Amino acid sequence: MKHVKIMGIPFTHITHRTLVQKLEEHIRLGEKSFIITANPEIVMHANADYEYMRSIHKANYITADGIGIIRASQLMKEPLPERVTGYDVMIDMLEIAEKEQYKIFLLGAHPDVLNRVEANIQKYYPNVEIVGKHDGYFDWNHNDVAEQVKEANPDLTFVALGAPKQEKWIAQNIDQFEKGVFLCVGGSFDVIGGVVKRAPAYWRNNDIEWLYRLLKQPKRWRRMLALPRFAYRVIKQKLKGCL
Numbered sequence: 001m002k003h004v005k006i007m008g009i010p011f012t013h014i015t016h017r018t019l020v021q022k023l024e025e026h027i028r029l030g031e032k033s034f035i036i037t038a039n040p041e042i043v044m045h046a047n048a049d050y051e052y053m054r055s056i057h058k059a060n061y062i063t064a065d066g067i068g069i070i071r072a073s074q075l076m077k078e079p080l081p082e083r084v085t086g087y088d089v090m091i092d093m094l095e096i097a098e099k100e101q102y103k104i105f106l107l108g109a110h111p112d113v114l115n116r117v118e119a120n121i122q123k124y125y126p127n128v129e130i131v132g133k134h135d136g137y138f139d140w141n142h143n144d145v146a147e148q149v150k151e152a153n154p155d156l157t158f159v160a161l162g163a164p165k166q167e168k169w170i171a172q173n174i175d176q177f178e179k180g181v182f183l184c185v186g187g188s189f190d191v192i193g194g195v196v197k198r199a200p201a202y203w204r205n206n207d208i209e210w211l212y213r214l215l216k217q218p219k220r221w222r223r224m225l226a227l228p229r230f231a232y233r234v235i236k237q238k239l240k241g242c243l
Contacts, residue, residue: 001013001014004073004076004078004080006043006069006072006073006076006234007043007044007046007047007230007233007234007237008046008047008053009038009042009043009046009053009056009057009062010057010062011038011062011063011064011069011073011080012061012062012063013078013080013081014061014063014081014084015081015082015084016082016083016084016085016088016089016092019035019061019063019084019089020089020092020093020096022061023035023089023093023181023183024093024096026181027100027102027155027156027180027181030178030179031179032174032177032178032179032180032181032182033060033061033180033181033182034058034059034060034061034170034171034174034182035059035060035061035062035063035089035181035182035183035184036056036059036061036062036063036167036184037062037063037064037065037084037085037086037089037184037185037186038056038062038063038064038065038066038069039065039066039068039069040066040068040069040072040230040231041066041163041230042056042163042164042167043069043230044229044230044233045163045164046164047233049164051168052164052167052168054171055164055167055168055170055171055172056167056171058170058171058174059167059170059171063083063084063085063089064080064082064083064084065083065084065085065086066083067083068230068231069083070082070083071231072230072234075234075235075238076238086183086184086185086186086188087185087186087188087191087198089183089185090158090183090185090188090192093156093181093183094121094125094128095125097125097127097128097155097156098125098126098127098128099127101127101128101129102128102129102154102155102156103128103129103130103131103152103153103154103155103156104121104128104129104130104131104154104155104156104157104158105130105131105132105133105148105149105152105154105156105157105158106118106121106130106132106133106134106158106160106189107133107134107136107145107149107157107158107159107160107161107169108135108136108158108159108160108161108162108166108185108189109135109136109160109189109190109193110135110136110137111135111137113189113190113193113195114133114134114135114189114193116192116193116194116195117189117192117193118130118133120192120193120194121192131152131153131154132148132149132151132152132154134148136160136161136162136165140169146173146176149173149177150176150177153179153180154180155179155180155181156180156181156183157180157181157182157183158183158185158188158189159182159183159184159185160185160186160187160188160189162186162187163184163186166184166185166186167184170182170184
């Protein structure tokens with residue numbers, strides 16, 4: 001499969017529809033798959049953290065979850081086809097799980113949010129079997145979360161620990177699982193649980209979802225600083241012919 005390398009990260013040249021088809025195929029064949037939906041913030045963090053970069057490189061698919069990634073690929077004359085977000089992939093996989101009665105495991109978020117996510121999935125996708133769940137508040141050095149997932153043997157594990165924790169957790173533990181799709185979904189649990197409202201279609205379609213999030217959550221401004229730094233690095237390296 002074709003990849004586009006941006007600041008050391010090999011983004012998969014794939015559409016949302018094709019990725020969902022691939023993941024469904026992995027489930028049918030009993031295969032493992034690790035999916036990261038990466039934005040400029042993740043790229044910048046990986047370039048400052050070698051271990052995190054190693055974790056990201058263990059993924060089977062790394063998609064462009066952010067207009068900044070798409071613009072960078074266009075600047076490189078190797079345009080990625082479209083944004084592929086963790087939330088959208090999760091929703092489509094839940095619809096497939098509803099039809100095929102797949103088993104899922106939910107990992108991440110605050111306990112109260114996690115309970116709301118479970119309730120909403122059971123309400124809107126009643127044929128989906130939730131075989132386990134665990135909130136995101138656990139000691140990484142002394143926990144049995146991976147064992148719980150292994151024992152539950154899900155077809156799909158949605159990991160909502162936020163970056164960089166979710167990518168590191170999957171990378172550290174995926175070798176002990178025999179099968180299953182492991183999808184990083186970031187703040188998707190907050191949306192499904194009704195805690196956070198997703199940006200309306202207008203903002204998403206006009207590539208300004210980041211602005212909507214900033215207006216709704218001003219505390220995100222520090223995280224948003226990664227965007228201009230990312231743009232500067234991409235342009236600088238392009239001019240130097242290093243990309």
